[in-house]
Amino acid sequence: MSGTSYTKNVHWYPGHMVKARRQIEEKIKLVDIVYEILDARIPYSSQNPVIKKIVGRRNRIVLLNKTDLADPRVTKLWLDEFEKQGLTAIAIDALSSQTKEKILAKSKEILAEKFAKEKAKGLRPRPIRAMIMGVPNAGKSTLINTLAKRKAAQAANKPGVTKAQQWIKVASELELLDTPGILWPKFENPHVGLSLALTGAIRDSILPTDDVVIHGLKYTMEHYRTLLFERYHIKDEQVDEENQVVSVLTAIGENRKFLISGGEVDYDRVYETLIKEIRDMKIGRLSFETPQLIEEIEANEDVK
Numbered sequence: 638m639s640g641t642s643y644t645k646n647v648h649w650y651p652g653h654m655v656k657a658r659r660q661i662e663e664k665i666k667l668v669d670i671v672y673e674i675l676d677a678r679i680p681y682s683s684q685n686p687v688i689k690k691i692v693g694r695r696n697r698i699v700l701l702n703k704t705d706l707a708d709p710r711v712t713k714l715w716l717d718e719f720e721k722q723g724l725t726a727i728a729i730d731a732l733s734s735q736t737k738e739k740i741l742a743k744s745k746e747i748l749a750e751k752f753a754k755e756k757a758k759g760l761r762p763r764p765i766r767a768m769i770m771g772v773p774n775a776g777k778s779t780l781i782n783t784l785a786k787r788k789a790a791q792a793a794n795k796p797g798v799t800k801a802q803q804w805i806k807v808a809s810e811l812e813l814l815d816t817p818g819i820l821w822p823k824f825e826n827p828h829v830g831l832s833l834a835l836t837g838a839i840r841d842s843i844l845p846t847d848d849v850v851i852h853g854l855k856y857t858m859e860h861y862r863t864l865l866f867e868r869y870h871i872k873d874e875q876v877d878e879e880n881q882v883v884s885v886l887t888a889i890g891e892n893r894k895f896l897i898s899g900g901e902v903d904y905d906r907v908y909e910t911l912i913k914e915i916r917d918m919k920i921g922r923l924s925f926e927t928p929q930l931i932e933e934i935e936a937n938e939d940v941k
Contacts, residue, residue: 657817662691664814665768669748670696672740672813674771674780677707677728678924680715681931682832683772687819691770696747698740699726702776708861711924718928731780740784741765741810764806768814774838781805781815828852828934832925837916850908851882853915856925858885864921868914869893 665671671692676683680701699719704712712728719726727743729736744765745752756762771777784807805813831852834844841849857865858881865871865885875888889895890902893910897903914920 657819658687658691661768661770661816661819664816665691665695668695668766668768668814669751670698670744670765670767672698672700672767672769674700674702674731674769674775674777676772676775676836676838677701677704677712677715678836679832679926680719681926681928682829683775683836683838685770685772685819688770697724698743698747699724700740700780701726701728702731702780704728705730705732706918706922708922708924711927714928729780731776731783733783736780737784737807744811764810764812766812766814768816770816770819772819772833772838773817774836777815781813784811784813826934826938828926835912835915835925841912846908846912847904850886850911853925854882854885854911857915857920857923858882861921861923864923868920 673684673688673692680699684699701707701712701715716726716728725743725747727739729739744767748765752762769777769781785805805815807813830839830844831849833839834841834849835853854865866873869889870892871885871888875884875891877884886904886907887902889911890904890907893907895903895906895910915923
């Protein structure tokens with residue numbers, strides 16, 4: 638275990654993301670509203686500041702996706718927080734059949750005045766034109782397929798699947814412009830980069846695996862200790878309070894029989910298992926940041 642070798646500024650900006658940003662800036666003028674899809678487990682870390690700049694003052698709905706994986710109590714806190722910020726936000730599960738109605742209803746509410754003006758000018762009724770944006774692996778393609786009720790976009794549980802923009806017709810009421818997931822040039826906040834890595838928004842090779850696991854484990858131990866201990870059958874006497882992280886990793890390895898020659902724990906298998914089971918909801922419905930935590934992180938950055 639290397640501890641926390643994670644450096645502050647991790648640069649990550651593949652060429653196709655530069656191209657995607659340019660295309661988005663060109664096409665956004667064609668749409669009535671932007672759907673910004675976030676991972677409900679990490680709403681702050683998955684909210685791309687580049688997208689915020691591109692969208693500007695245009696109509697926007699924040700979609701907190703993957704709520705089936707997130708802690709519902711924390712999701713409610715984030716919905717309240719976005720409301721305080723003056724943003725329209727709704728919690729969704731991209732696979733749910735009710736999602737289309739929720740998004741359409743809120744879109745019609747926001748665009749009612751605009752469409753009324755068009756009608757007054759004698760323009761014919763038309764579908765809502767929307768652009769959907771978000772970081773990789775936030776669930777954009779899955780959401781589009783649910784809205785269109787067909788496989789209109791390629792979906793996979795890994796980042797970087799959508800590589801080009803495409804218009805997708807959703808019945809007669811909505812036309813969607815899909816976009817590739819885009820990240821920003823660098824992660825200046827360690828929490829953001831590690832959280833994106835933990836939930837699979839960036840490739841596993843970008844950051845050291847042990848740093849990502851330790852980041853997730855520390856938060857889980859603090860906020861979901863009972864769920865964690867139940868999943869891996871950890872007893873309190875196995876945990877050294879002065880060195881909790883290492884002792885918990887060791888307990889998981891010993892309890893799961895992840896051992897190498899000499900009876901030593903195979904920590905690589907422990908890391909692999911923890912990341913997979915966090916992502917697969919084997920431990921439970923986990924969220925990895927709250928509005929209060931983000932306030933504390935930003936306050937510390939201001940001090941520096």
